[in-house]
Amino acid sequence: MTNELINTEYIFLKMGLYQQLSFDWTDDENLSYIFNENEDIQFDCFCIECEEESTFKLSSKINTVYYVKFDVEQLNNYKTPFQYEFTCQRNHSHKYSYIFRITDYKIEKVGQYPSTASIEINSIKKYRRILKDNYQEFSKAIGLYSHGIGIGSFVYLRRIFENLIEESHQLALQEISIDKELYQQSRMDEKIELLSNYLPNILVENKKLYAILSKGIHELSEDECLEIIPKVKLAIELILDEKLAEKEKASKVQQLRKFISSTVETLK
Ligand SMILES: [Zn+2]
Incomplete structure (x- = not known):
């Protein structure tokens, strides 16, 4: 049966260290794509140096095996760890690299730079000022999640999410647009x-x-937590993105006001 996880996004961005992915001849198409001779592999990911989303393109391979169609045995016999290096398309000095080895018809990730946790944590830096005290908890949650710890991460994320919902609730109460008891x-x-x-x-x-x-935390399994975490994280980011946009708009309005009043002054 085809191993759906053998794809660029999973192998480079999601796969954890020392995790193994089994392959056999049914994975021929995907194996040909990952281990081909052309260097046309790329992915989109947050660049920790640009501090922005970027596209990374494969720029070099070290010790790489080249897959021959349907010859999974040849692939399995290749015992040397091999490395793929990707280059950020915004700035070619930014490199992400990944090391794998093959053993027992399995692809194993044995090294990676930067770590998933570091990519994730850098990608939330922009929320620091808006989250204030919750920022530490947000980065803890992301760190735990990237190490596969579900319940612990979930507890932090739920609390941040509830705080953000509560902020909106307080606003609704001020504007008397909500039934308190309901x-x-x-x-x-x-x-x-x-x-x-x-x-x-x-x-x-x-x-x-x-x-x-x-649901109470005791009612949830580790797997249920791991499944809901990306959705809670996304919801938190959506709320924060709106807040960031509002803040930026307010600061532009203020700049314009300042400009207008000083222009009026000079025209007098
Ligand atoms: Zn970059």
């Missing part, structure tokens, strides 16, 4: 619906995803 009795997905005017649309449209957040 809100208190509601589950998380219902709260999101009640706060629909204060939250990103996409979050409200997908509120059912967040019903799980109302």
Whole structure:
């Protein structure tokens, strides 16, 4: 049976260290793509040096085996660890590299720079000022998740998510646009619906995803936590992105006001 995980995105970006992926002749197409002779592999990823999303293109290979169609045995007999190096297309001095070895019809990742945790943590730096005290917890959650620790990460993320929802709730209360008691009795997905005017649309449209957040932590398995974490993280980032955009807009409005008033002054 084809191993769906043998693809560029999984192998380079998601696969953990010392994790192994089995292959056989049914993976021929994907193996040909990853271990081909052309160097046309690329992926999109946050660049920790540009501090922005970028495209990385394969720029060099060291000790790489070249796969011959359907000859998985030849691939399996290749015992030397090999390295793929990718170059950031924004700045060619930014390099990401990955080392693998093959053993027992399995591809194993034995090295990587930078680490997944470091990519993830750098990608949330822009939220530091908005998150304030929650920032430490956000980076802890991301760190735990990138090491495969579900429940621990989930606890932090849920708390941050609840805090952000509570901020919107307080705003709704100030504007007297919400039924206090109804809100208190509601589950998380219902709260999101009640706060629909204060939250990103996409979050409200997908509120059912967040019903799980109302469950007690003892009711959730490690796997359930690992499954919901990317969705909670995305929701948190969506809320924060809106806040960042509002802040930027406010600062531009202020700049314009300043400019107008000083221009009016000089024209007098
Ligand atoms: Zn870069």
